[in-house]
Amino acid sequence: KPLALPGAHVVVTGGSSGIGKCIAIECYKQGAFITLVARNEDKLLQAKKEIEKHSINDKQVVLCISVDVSQDYSQVENVIKQAQEKLGPVDMLVNCAGMSLAGKFEDLEVSTFERLMSVNYLGSVYPSRAVITTMKERRVGRVVFVSSQAGQLGLFGFTAYSSSKFAIRGLAEALQMEVKPYNVYVTVAYPPDTDTPGFAEENKTKPLETRLISETTSVCKPEQVAKQIVKDAIQGNFNSSIGSDGYMLSSLTCGMAPVTSITEGLQQVVTMGLFRTIALFYLGSFDSIVRRCMMQRAKSEIADKTA
Ligand SMILES: NC(=O)C1=CN([C@@H]2O[C@H](COP(=O)(O)OP(=O)(O)OC[C@H]3O[C@@H](n4cnc5c(N)ncnc54)[C@H](OP(=O)(O)O)[C@@H]3O)[C@@H](O)[C@H]2O)C=CC1
Numbered sequence: 001k002p003l004a005l006p007g008a009h010v011v012v013t014g015g016s017s018g019i020g021k022c023i024a025i026e027c028y029k030q031g032a033f034i035t036l037v038a039r040n041e042d043k044l045l046q047a048k049k050e051i052e053k054h055s056i057n058d059k060q061v062v063l064c065i066s067v068d069v070s071q072d073y074s075q076v077e078n079v080i081k082q083a084q085e086k087l088g089p090v091d092m093l094v095n096c097a098g099m100s101l102a103g104k105f106e107d108l109e110v111s112t113f114e115r116l117m118s119v120n121y122l123g124s125v126y127p128s129r130a131v132i133t134t135m136k137e138r139r140v141g142r143v144v145f146v147s148s149q150a151g152q153l154g155l156f157g158f159t160a161y162s163s164s165k166f167a168i169r170g171l172a173e174a175l176q177m178e179v180k181p182y183n184v185y186v187t188v189a190y191p192p193d194t195d196t197p198g199f200a201e202e203n204k205t206k207p208l209e210t211r212l213i214s215e216t217t218s219v220c221k222p223e224q225v226a227k228q229i230v231k232d233a234i235q236g237n238f239n240s241s242i243g244s245d246g247y248m249l250s251s252l253t254c255g256m257a258p259v260t261s262i263t264e265g266l267q268q269v270v271t272m273g274l275f276r277t278i279a280l281f282y283l284g285s286f287d288s289i290v291r292r293c294m295m296q297r298a299k300s301e302i303a304d305k306t307a
């Protein structure tokens with residue numbers, strides 16, 4: 001019972017840039033009709049043009065809607081209504097609008113915590129809330145949440161970002177239990193660092209510790225991440241991850257997450273102990289990175305004072 005993308009209506013928030021844009025392209029290539037949701041109209045139009053290059057028939061449409069997904073629920077509800085009037089009921093919603101800001105806890109403004117929670121978490125609640133009733137009624141639907149590897153473990157510098165991405169996991173687990181009997185499937189994606197404009201922005205303020213720890217995993221291409229997310233969403237897999245560290249992290253942090261197949265469940269049972277063992281070594285190396293950076297900073301402070 002995979003979702004058939006040809007002719008389907010896919011809404012992608014954050015679809016004007018990075019991972020979201022690549023998800024839109026991937027779905028368009030498979031015959032879907034697309035609604036892009038983001039704030040900046042120029043970026044939306046630019047992305048629309050780029051996506052339209054990949055059309056497979058002359059009926060396909062890319063609709064652009066400018067709205068802030070985190071501000072006002074009634075606004076978000078309205079634009080979803082508009083999109084449904086033009087392109088029909090939403091078959092798949094991808095919540096990809098989001099942002100990251102890294103910094104030490106005491107260096108981050110309190111407003112940053114509010115902002116990230118509002119964009120990353122509430123910005124996923126609002127569009128989902130706006131599409132879910134119709135999906136349940138039609139007994140068709142996919143809701144995709146884009147969390148992060150930083151939504152599976154807490155890292156130095158990500159006190160504000162990680163918590164907003166962990167929140168998505170709780171929302172997704174609870175929602176999946178509610179909507180599964182209606183044939184609506186929820187997917188949570190946990191991408192690693194991915195080469196996007198958003199990632200470049202994040203790197204401008206990233207503490208050294210965060211950079212060094214993140215370098216444990218390599219930087220992915222957004223096309224590759226998008227392909228995996230679309231594949232998992234079509235299949236109705238609850239979990240979507242990439243690479244061997246992504247696989248280990250998902251297995252290790254499965255907790256009480258819904259299980260998609262018997263194979264997945266068995267793999268989790270068998271690998272859990274081994275992956276926890278590996279994780280202990282990673283945690284040790286992260287701690288030593290943090291300690292080394294601290295000593296380095298202390299040294300250069302002393303040098304500054306004596307100079
Ligand atoms: N790149 C990475 O390393 C990783 C990214 N992720 C997650 O993937 C998602 C996409 O990231 P990435 O592709 O790097 O991001 P980009 O910054 O490249 O793109 C973000 C998109 O979201 C839109 N957006 C941002 N804020 C809002 C808002 N308030 N309302 C509506 N639209 C908004 C932007 O458009 P506009 O600004 O015009 O509104 C843009 O289309 C994010 O949730 C991110 O946390 C997860 C793991 C790794």
Ligand SMILES: CCCCCCCCCCCCCCCC(=O)[C@@H](N)CO
Pocket residue numbers: 099100147148149150155191192193194198199202213214216217245248249252275276278279282
């Ligand atoms: C058995 C256990 C294996 C453990 C491997 C752990 C590796 C941890 C690295 C975490 C990297 C964090 C990526 C955050 C990406 C992100 O969301 C931002 N770039 C957004 O802009």
